[in-house]
Amino acid sequence: MSGTHSHGDMLPRGTLFLAGALVLFALTAASVVRIADIPPAASPTLMREQAGIRVVKSRDLRFIDRADGAVVIEDVKGGVASTVVPGQQTGFIRGVMRGLARERRAHGIGDGPPFKLTLWADGELSLVDSATGRALELTAFGTTNRATFAALLDAKNAVSVDPEA
Numbered sequence: 001m002s003g004t005h006s007h008g009d010m011l012p013r014g015t016l017f018l019a020g021a022l023v024l025f026a027l028t029a030a031s032v033v034r035i036a037d038i039p040p041a042a043s044p045t046l047m048r049e050q051a052g053i054r055v056v057k058s059r060d061l062r063f064i065d066r067a068d069g070a071v072v073i074e075d076v077k078g079g080v081a082s083t084v085v086p087g088q089q090t091g092f093i094r095g096v097m098r099g100l101a102r103e104r105r106a107h108g109i110g111d112g113p114p115f116k117l118t119l120w121a122d123g124e125l126s127l128v129d130s131a132t133g134r135a136l137e138l139t140a141f142g143t144t145n146r147a148t149f150a151a152l153l154d155a156k157n158a159v160s161v162d163p164e165a
Contacts, residue, residue, distance in 0.1 A: 043135045045118070045126050054121045057153045060114040060130075063097045071097065073152060076114045081152050092145040096136065100129055107132060119153055 032038075060076035069086040071094060084093055101111070113131035120126070125138040125146055138146045 044124070044137050045128055045135045048120055048122065048124070055118055056121055057119040059117045059153055061117055061152065062111060062114050063093075063101075064111055092141065092148050096127070096149075100132075100134065100136075103132055103134060104129070117149060117152055119150065125150055 071084040073082045
């Protein structure tokens, strides 16, 4: 065994150069977007509004965790729209709301501001967090999962926006 060992031979010089160029490109691109104040892509909800696609039904809801593990879904205008008790086949509602609640906690927001659940004339169903502006397209999660939220629009106290709906 020879006593000489060189660390300079471990990575080819070209690889190090390309890695450095990639980091420099990423920093430059991020800086350009930030400095030029380039707006993010429009949300599907905003795009529908701009295209004039009308709201069929809409409801402002609050999702409140109870000590027994149930989730009470309250209509902002009064009354309980639904209650999701532990063990029901409603894991999708719980999962969606946990993710949105985690984002609210990260921004220091409680469960006071409502979520807007909207059925659009094009058949899409969206849920928008009024506090963070985050929008979820519920149709993207499949018909069964979409149906769990769509049922909240047809529950007691739902407001129909379109007189034909």
